[in-house]
Amino acid sequence: MVEVTSKGLTRVREIYQDRPHRAKELRAEDKKVIGYLCLYPVVEMMTAVDLVPYRMFGDMREPITRADTYMPTVVCPFLRSLLDLGLKGKYEFLDGVVMAHTCDVGAQVPGLWNTFVETHYSHFIDTPHTIHEAAQKQEKGELQDFQKSLESLTGKELTRERLREAIEAHNQQRALVRELYDLRKPDPPLISGTETLQVVVAVMSLPVEEGSKLLKEVIDEVKERRNGPPKKSARLLVWGPVIHETPLIEMIESLDANMVMDDTCVGSRAYFADIKLTDDPLDGLAYHYLVELKCPRTFREGVYGETSKEHMTDLKSRFNYLGDYAKEWRVNGVILQALRYCDSHGYEVPVVKDYLANIGLPSIYLEHDYTEGALAPLRTRVQGFLEVIS
Amino acid sequence: MAWFMGIDIGSGTSKGVVTNDGKLKAYHLLPSGVNYRIAAEKLREELLAKAGLLPEDIAYTITTGYGAGSVPFSNQQVADIRCCTRGINRIFPSVRTVIDVQGQSSQVIRLNEKGQVINFAVSEKCASGSGRFLDVITNVLQLELKDIGPLSLKSENPVVFTTGCAVFGESEAVSRVAEGIAKEDILAGVHKALADKISALVDRVGLEEQCAISGGGGLNVGLIKRVEEKLGVQLLIPPQPQLINALGAAVMAEEEANK
Amino acid sequence: MTKVVIIDNDEEIRARVVSHTGAEHRRLANKVMEEGLKQAGLSFDEISYVIATGYGRINVPFADRQITELTCHARGVVNFLPSVRLAIDIGGQDAKGLKINDGKLIDFAMSDKCAAGTGRFLEVLAAALGLKVEDLGNISLKSANKVPISSTCTVFAQQEVISRLSEGVPLEDIVAGLHDAIASRVAGMVKRLKIEPDVVFTGGVAKNIGVVKALEKNLGCEVFVPEEPLLSGALGAALLGKEITLKTLAEGEPIPRGERRLEEATFFK
């Protein structure tokens, strides 16, 4: 067992700087580390058979070169970058990958990964697109297949007990993350958006208990410390697809604003709903991953099968949680950010704007192409937005 | 003793050659200006003068390049990609991959022993993959295009250009300059970015030794070095890289006449 | 371009300087400022408040405060035409649409991802056609039927116009086509803001009568251009500076000064 000397935010920064480092240590201890893409692969099931789930990302700083051979440039730059890293052997330390039908391009990655990247194990979960009951059953079926696949990989039986324990462990971690997010409610927040992102990224790179231990350390440290973020005029919520590197948030927080809340998948989406413990744990998991996760990739509606539809009612049923966030975290502006070529979020932008306008929250839409250079011109937009809402 | 003419009207420069039993007898370059027809006429005059020929001495003329359509005295038009491989094949028969970096686009082409195209990839409709990217940055830095290659080689630590787009690249370069970063480091970064694009194209068609570079890019030692680093091969550089397509056009003219 | 405007209490313009901003000159705003001071016959200490705006606003070490060109342009434009509801600014770097409601900026749209739809588009193409940018406007007015320019990317538009020219298309029709291309692109962008008159058009490109006309056609309403369209941002900044100063003085507060080093910007702290 490697001695970990640093704690709390220092430890967080270490991991954030070099994510694979800890994963490689764990492998040296004969743990199996499984990479997973986006939020839809069920980490609880991996934990339950003693696998270490490791969230896979691209790298904004690494120019995409190899991937262009296999993926057109007019698709999600995050996934292009991820594939690029794979082709460059930067994910060789993984014992396997798990992917799900998160979006069109996401569903292409497994075929490419299996064909062109050296992989010991891979599994694809074909997550349905609606929240219909039959779709929930289908998701459960998909998870039963995933269970078989995990059992044959590890030679371990995935018993209900183990699964329950894993779900409890992850629910506990979710609770800790929410506790951390509570520290962003005061004005000024006790922890910055940049730091919060680093914490979540770190936690997504560690085994569940280790991540939770780290979270506790961070929470204690942040409560104690005196040198938290300064007071700023704007308290912002950031919405959109994956943000796992800090430049965008740093840019926002270098201006007269604190980023106090998010609705992204390396943030609240991953942690704000607990998984219900059902007799067959797979029922609770299926419900969580299909119905409770808030990524626009799922066709969510208030009550499905309604024969009449009214736009505002539909919006409320889909986005009231944003209104609640805004109230609890005293948000006075929303930044809708999206990666170029992200369709799921692209169609949602004007619709979310409708909802926010309806509850009187100003918002601005920023599109970027997953490069730091592309962020520079956005600075003026954000500052202009802050001037407008002040 | 048949004579052949190859004309390449590029969007920036027009090039022409005259060959005679497989040997280069005369060549000329001039700016295309705003009227391709006039440029072509002028080019022909110069070529004939240099070769001491009359128009009727030319057995066959093939034109290529962006303005090929507006050349009145052409017997036939041929796509630049084909001319490029014929031209390279005439100079380096052993070459199987050619990297053609032009003002408006870059292309990587694989060819067989006859100089025929067997695979190719063209940079996307975006200035980032073209020599134009270098022009843009050169303007930003207020330099001469001919100087940027050597200057870039002076760089110890190239700036990392995260974006491919020439427009982003421009504003990125501007802010780097404003930050007081040395021109050579910025240039080295730009050359690297372009070299990355090119090597991605090479990945697509597959690299086969020998590999040559042609087009205006073949004059830029900075770019050549970066591409060589990236691909781990030594590039063959023809004496007049920007003439290759014109030469290839003449070679095709020979083929046509011998049919 | 780096611009300096100095105004006095009565909002009289005491100095107006426009000087070319080369890559390096970005750091040399102080030189332009000194020129402005000379013109106004003032010493730097006599300036109550300095606001820096625009793309290089962060590179002005002698400013008391930085405000984006969005807010400053809006302020300058309102000063020119109080009834303005939409301001369009096309400069060399970007194009902006500003939605204004009783004198306040309430929303905006910006394009800086692509040279098309900015002044650079015209600069590059004027060069390609061997023309001066300032001549484009009048040339285009001669056009009876403009030719559509299909390429969006400046680089490929360049190819396109040259081959049109070779085909013998009259110069004026091509230039008119270019003006329509940039106008429709910018119009498309500002339509997000829902166009309402009055519309004001500023920035270097606003000096181009051809684009003004094309813009009016695309927006379907009259477009007003100030005498010095280049200065509206700097003027707005000066006016905001005055407001801030008077407000703080009225509150009996000291004016919130920055460090104010009238020297080149440096980036190594």
Added chain:
Amino acid sequence: MTTEVKKRAINRLQTMYALRALVDEMYQSSLEAKKEGKPVAWCMLDGGYGGPFLNAMDVESVYPENYGTICAASGAAAPFLERSAAEGFPDHLCGYARNCLGYTATMTELGEIPPDAPTGGMPRPMLLLSSGMVCDARFKWFQALGRYLNAPVWTLEVPRPGMRESLMEGAYERNVDFIVKELRVFVTFLEGLLGEKMDWDKFEQDVNTTIEMDRVWFEVNELRKARPGPMHSRDFWSSMSASALRTTNPKRVTDLYRKMYDEVKDRVDNKIAGINREEKYRLTFVGLPPWHSLGFFDQLAERGWNFVIEQAYHPPGPIDLTWVKDPIEKLVRYRYQGLDHQIDDIFEPEEAAKVREEIIECGYSHQVAVRDAMDYQCDGAILHTLLTCRGTTAPLLLAQNRLMEVWKVPSLVIEGDIVDQTLFDPVDALRKAEAFEETMDHYKKVRKEAGLGW
């Protein structure tokens, strides 16, 4: 230069015109239906799952995707695309979707169909029938239409075919069961929406006739394996809508396909090609076509390029379903044949076993994925990468790679768009095409040497 008038390069099928005419008829009848107060639905191409239900319940349907192609072809798309941008939808979204969003926003603002809308326009729907198959764009786009329409959206669920996990034990049956269950709930929803009961006899009849219709259509396309290729892709694209859109009486469409079968068969017997030039190259078109610039294919035909097959919009092959009693299940088992059945259809048992292993191993089988190139003996493929379509564009380069690695068939990537004309540069495309001919010539030799047979 010869002075005689040359025949048009593409040799169009006479039986195509009647099929193409059915599409205009669809828009007409939907407009009349609207006038008569009959229910109208906007539908996605859904692989044929939804059609029989709507037909059985007398719901007229129009297809916004198809309408996108019509607006593109008639040059009417630009204002709608611009409106969509003005509404705040990013420009990289699906061209069909932006055309439809712009159209609908305009229609809602005017309170009536935009005056200059092609084919009289699409009438306001009372139902939006979307589909989870092929791409995300389609249900996200119909969901976003909620800003302008109060019509409910139903999204038909279809598990992703072709993934190796669908070969796991029991997976196929579970998927079939899932789709069937979903469709039963859909019926309840429809009955609630229309206040009428489903006419099951009519439904069963429609299922059977549409399956027969697809069988004939399938056979037509089988004929295209002949040399020279008797039917050009342009005729396929003009004729496929009649069945893919499920708009008119399928019996009628079936008869027209039968006529087309006879014409194509006659061409095969008499070695008549789909182009009026020598068939120098046989090609397959991968991706969605540039509807606004189909003339491009005539220019290629001039050079002897015959597009003998295309990858999109083909019906599943016929299979024995006599044992299936329940009509919904019959519909599903025909439409959703899945990787498992594809493999059994294509290969002899022992080869099939090998292919299964390969798929389990690397998750993918070119032998299934890019098989057309071999079945139709193609010299090359054109891959159309679309700036606005992830669903069809993302897989293209993998296809390109496999085509070359396995069948030694080179492919040419051409950038463009299904709706936005300005994204397609025919001059540049032709320049690449000319060079590509040498490439195709080269690989003809390579395939011979590799003993690939064509």
